[in-house]
């Protein structure tokens with residue numbers, strides 16, 4: 269869907285978010301392992317109220333960026349600013365504002381869903397009254413659809429429910445910055461959608477890494493594409509599609525129709541629009557046919 273030469277879109281040009289509060293800024297961030305640069309001179313801002321997705325091939329530098337953002341690794345050079353605080357100088361204070369959901373669930377099988385949220389809430393916000401904490405745990409359980417499962421031991425929950433709990437833990441305790449590392453890894457399509465619902469509820473700065481283009485498109489206010497440790501392009505899904513999109517490709521496989529019927533126009537490309545409505549796509553052209561499979565571009 270995207271052009272390969274996007275070097276002129278390597279920054280956040282074209283869209284103006286200056287009226288939004290900046291949650292996190294990366295300034296000239298680099299991380300070098302031995303003689304290999306995993307991240308090189310990364311400059312990008314993440315805004316409050318936005319979900320920003322980090323996308324990129326294997327080895328592009330997503331996990332390294334997430335690890336630097338959570339303070340797990342120290343950058344080789346450059347700085348990370350979280351709500352005006354320097355991550356390296358003030359890591360403890362920064363972490364009080366931060367919730368993290370790692371790629372793999374770290375949960376206690378013998379504890380219930382509610383007990384997890386109470387435990388992490390107490391650790392994150394020790395100054396909260398018992399009443400306030402219980403109130404927030406109840407709200408999160410209701411918003412995430414886990415209320416009915418609040419007394420279940422985590423060891424008995426499905427993978428999707430465990431993932432939801434891990435994400436809820438990242439949100440509890442007033443986290444203003446939430447970092448989600450591949451939040452839907454290993455989750456079935458149905459549970460993925462209910463996890464998406466949790467992420468869009470929030471008014472915080474959310475930074476998420478994912479391998480799924482559909483997930484990034486549905487959830488993100490902005491997408492940052494990483495390539496070989498650098499920022500390839502960054503913008504809203506609409507902006508990136510508008511500037512870089514090469515249209516759509518459709519693959520049809522049908523038994524009874526021959527390529528001649530497609531080519532002589534006796535069979536139109538129709539797209540289902542829902543509720544039984546169909547829309548003909550007159551600009552669709554056949555780009556390749558192979559046995560009974562037809563590839564269209566439009």
Ligand SMILES: Nc1ncnc2c1ncn2[C@@H]1O[C@H](COP(=O)(O)OP(=O)(O)OP(=O)(O)O)[C@@H](O)[C@H]1O
Nearest residue numbers: 301304305306324325326327328329330331332333
């Ligand atoms: N601990 C390490 N030591 C040496 N090189 C590393 C280390 N961690 C990552 N790298 C290298 O840094 C580069 C970026 O890796 P990173 O894991 O951040 O990419 P990624 O985008 O998260 O990949 P994936 O999608 O596969 O998780 C890769 O070339 C990787 O081999």
